Amino acid sequence: xxxxxxxxxxxxxxxxxxxxxxxxxxxxxxPDKVEKANEMLRTIxxxxxxxxxxxx
Amino acid sequence: xxxxKYQLKADEILSTYEFLSEEPKGKILKHxxxxxxxxxxxxxLAFGDKDSNTGQIDDKVISNNGDNEMVLAMVVSAxxxxxxxxxxxxxxxxxxxxxxxxxxxxxxxxxxxxxxxxFQVFGEVNKSWVYFEKExxxxxxxxxxxxx
Numbered sequence: 001x002x003x004x005x006x007x008x009x010x011x012x013x014x015x016x017x018x019x020x021x022x023x024x025x026x027x028x029x030x031p032d033k034v035e036k037a038n039e040m041l042r043t044i045x046x047x048x049x050x051x052x053x054x055x056x
Numbered sequence: 057x058x059x060x061k062y063q064l065k066a067d068e069i070l071s072t073y074e075f076l077s078e079e080p081k082g083k084i085l086k087h088x089x090x091x092x093x094x095x096x097x098x099x100x101l102a103f104g105d106k107d108s109n110t111g112q113i114d115d116k117v118i119s120n121n122g123d124n125e126m127v128l129a130m131v132v133s134a135x136x137x138x139x140x141x142x143x144x145x146x147x148x149x150x151x152x153x154x155x156x157x158x159x160x161x162x163x164x165x166x167x168x169x170x171x172x173x174x175f176q177v178f179g180e181v182n183k184s185w186v187y188f189e190k191e192x193x194x195x196x197x198x199x200x201x202x203x204x
Contacts, residue, residue: 014064015064015065015066015070015073015133015134015137016063016064016065016066017065017066017067017068018065018066018067018074019067019068021065021066021067021072021073021074022067022068024067024071024072024087024089025067025068025069025071025072028089028091029072029087029089029091029102029104029113030089030091030100030102030104030113030115032115032152033091033100033102033115033150033152034091034093034100034102036100036150036196037091037093037098037100037148037150038093038094040148040150040180040196041093041094041095041098041148042094043183044180044183044184044185046095046098046146046185046198047178047185047198
């Protein structure tokens with residue numbers, strides 16, 4: 001797994017780990033949205049990936 | 057992204073993020089969360105404000121703090137962070153209202169030039185997925201890091 005030290009060297013934001021936020025790690029803060037996502041997955045699924053590149 | 061950023065803090069598994077919006081109407085604590093769905097490697101993205109009185113996090117509130125672009129930049133930043141450790145992940149996002157969904161579209165459009173170099177972006181139209189295009193209304197969005 002990528003470490004935070006490695007992560008911050010890359011083209012990604014500087015994210016500071018705050019252990020006080022670990023209390024949310026196993027809590028679903030937005031249950032309605034997750035339900036919508038699961039409904040989407042059940043009814044539509046994921047895109048069929050094509051080899052062409054995405055346009056402008 | 058050149059957008060000046062607030063300090064982004066995250067839990068140790070980079071699933072929940074927090075930052076402080078500090079513009080005109082005062083400080084508002086905002087949370088971004090990527091939640092696993094029933095499908096492997098598909099996460100739901102949502103964000104909202106923490107009510108300083110109740111401690112509840114609300115994704116329907118319109119704080120209108122004059123820093124929408126900064127907030128969207130933070131969400132994109134969190135997206136980069138999550139997909140750095142979950143490069144195969146699909147990220148699903150939809151607004152709690154049509155106006156919030158429009159805000160998501162504005163955010164993708166604003167950073168699209170940069171985002172499309174690193175992500176595949178899809179929009180939902182009539183119960184199917186199409187490649188994202190600017191100026192098109194979508195019901196929801198799905199993004200995935202490009203494999204390089």
